[in-house]
Amino acid sequence: MKFVDEANIRVEAGDGGSGCVSFRREKYVPDGGPDGGDGGDGGSVYLQANENLNTLIDYRFTRFHMAERGSNGRGRDCTGQGGADLILQVPVGTRAIDQETEESLGDLTTHGQKLLVAKGGFHGLGNTRFKSSTNRAPRQKTLGTPGEVRSLKLELLLLADVGLLGMPNAGKSTFIRAVSRATPKVADYPFTTLVPNLGVVNPRPGQSFVIADIPGLIEGAAEGAGLGIRFLKHLERCRMLLHIIDIEPIDGSDPVHSARAIVGELEKYSPKLAAKPRWLVFNKTDLLLEEELQEKVDAIVKALDWQGDVYTMSAYNRTGTEELSIKMLDYIKSIPVVEEEVIADEDVEFKWDNYHQGADDAFNEDYDDDFDDDFDDDDYDVEVIYQR
Numbered sequence: 080m081k082f083v084d085e086a087n088i089r090v091e092a093g094d095g096g097s098g099c100v101s102f103r104r105e106k107y108v109p110d111g112g113p114d115g116g117d118g119g120d121g122g123s124v125y126l127q128a129n130e131n132l133n134t135l136i137d138y139r140f141t142r143f144h145m146a147e148r149g150s151n152g153r154g155r156d157c158t159g160q161g162g163a164d165l166i167l168q169v170p171v172g173t174r175a176i177d178q179e180t181e182e183s184l185g186d187l188t189t190h191g192q193k194l195l196v197a198k199g200g201f202h203g204l205g206n207t208r209f210k211s212s213t214n215r216a217p218r219q220k221t222l223g224t225p226g227e228v229r230s231l232k233l234e235l236l237l238l239a240d241v242g243l244l245g246m247p248n249a250g251k252s253t254f255i256r257a258v259s260r261a262t263p264k265v266a267d268y269p270f271t272t273l274v275p276n277l278g279v280v281n282p283r284p285g286q287s288f289v290i291a292d293i294p295g296l297i298e299g300a301a302e303g304a305g306l307g308i309r310f311l312k313h314l315e316r317c318r319m320l321l322h323i324i325d326i327e328p329i330d331g332s333d334p335v336h337s338a339r340a341i342v343g344e345l346e347k348y349s350p351k352l353a354a355k356p357r358w359l360v361f362n363k364t365d366l367l368l369e370e371e372l373q374e375k376v377d378a379i380v381k382a383l384d385w386q387g388d389v390y391t392m393s394a395y396n397r398t399g400t401e402e403l404s405i406k407m408l409d410y411i412k413s414i415p416v417v418e419e420e421v422i423a424d425e426d427v428e429f430k431w432d433n434y435h436q437g438a439d440d441a442f443n444e445d446y447d448d449d450f451d452d453d454f455d456d457d458d459y460d461v462e463v464i465y466q467r
């Protein structure tokens with residue numbers, strides 16, 4: 080299945096239905112009062128997280144999504160029907176960004192979570208709402224307000240506890256293969272991994288965590304070198320990072336230089352991500368003799384002036400990988416869960432009182448005392464008068 084982690088869509092909420100101007104006309108009731116109903120509210124557009132989905136591919140094909148318009152009000156005090164909401168299902172881990180303002184509207188991190196992305200229009204008022212002691216046959220009504228329209232960028236962020244970081248060929252995919260059932264491609268050329276992979280690591284029965292393998296980073300990635308840094312966004316929700324360093328690069332490059340480059344790119348991408356707990360893991364220990372190994376590790380750690388945790392492993396031979404998994408599990412359990420900032424579902428609240436108040440004031444200004452039977456030409460389009 081193709082892995083799509085970004086999609087641009089346009090969402091349009093429904094407009095509110097207009098109010099109606101109508102008067103009660105029945106046999107023996109020749110001059111009944113106003114009975115024009117309000118319009119219905121327009122439908123809103125929501126995103127809803129669904130754990131059964133894992134890509135945004137559908138949104139590449141269908142880009143326009145519209146909720147229903149509210150119906151207009153009708154005579155006999157009939158309120159127009161509200162437009163149905165449109166609920167778009169997206170994978171858990173989706174982030175919605177407003178393309179114009181670049182503002183994040185929210186993250187959908189739990190199954191079933193809903194996020195309002197375009198609010199439906201408010202309904203217009205029928206002429207019944209405008210009746211008063213001084214105006215018993217009002218011919219005012221209001222139009223519904225337009226629904227919100229937004230261009231959205233959807234981004235799927237993988238939800239993993241541990242993120243793997245490192246140069247191409249460091250052995251990230253080999254590591255995830257060693258500790259989980261994930262089987263990403265492994266090869267001796269850079270940029271083997273082109274899309275992120277997730278693996279579930281199960282070091283002890285009933286206890287597991289998720290690890291994310293992303294494409295390798297190189298110097299200048301922030302400026303677009305290699306595959307760039309866009310995959311780093313998948314590490315934003317990780318609780319810790321594992322920086323994998325090839326201790327004996329086949330191309331003879333300096334591991335210290337490479338490690339610094341990775342940290343530099345990380346900082347350029349996001350200081351918040353760079354501040355996450357990070358462990359150094361030296362891979363490919365099988366290529367060195369034991370004494371040589373310790374010496375080299377010490378030298379690199381010293382050159383990097385690294386104070387944090389250091390581990391060594393051979394992902395290929397699977398030496399040291401199990402111990403590392405157990406250490407990660409214990410560490411993840413020991414750190415408090417940082418609650419994701421969940422933007423609460425916004426209630427669609429309509430300020431009926433004020434709205435009505437405003438209409439009333441406008442009416443009082445124009446129509447005080449002497450009743451004027453003129454009405455706007457606009458009113459004709461929904462005027463309904465029942466006569467028998």
Ligand SMILES: Nc1nc2c(ncn2[C@@H]2O[C@H](COP(=O)(O)OP(=O)(O)OP(=O)(O)O)[C@@H](O)[C@H]2O)c(=O)[nH]1
Pocket residue numbers: 245246247248249250251252253254264265266267268269270271272273293294295296362363364365366392393394395396
């Ligand atoms: N000798 C030895 N080779 C290893 C070890 N781990 C990985 N390799 C080799 O290193 C090469 C690259 O491994 P990958 O796992 O594809 O590296 P990667 O970090 O995922 O690379 P990209 O996906 O390109 O970023 C492969 O040829 C692996 O067989 C190890 O522990 N020892």
Ligand SMILES: [Mg+2]
Pocket residue numbers: 251252253263264265271272294295
């Ligand atoms: Mg890889």
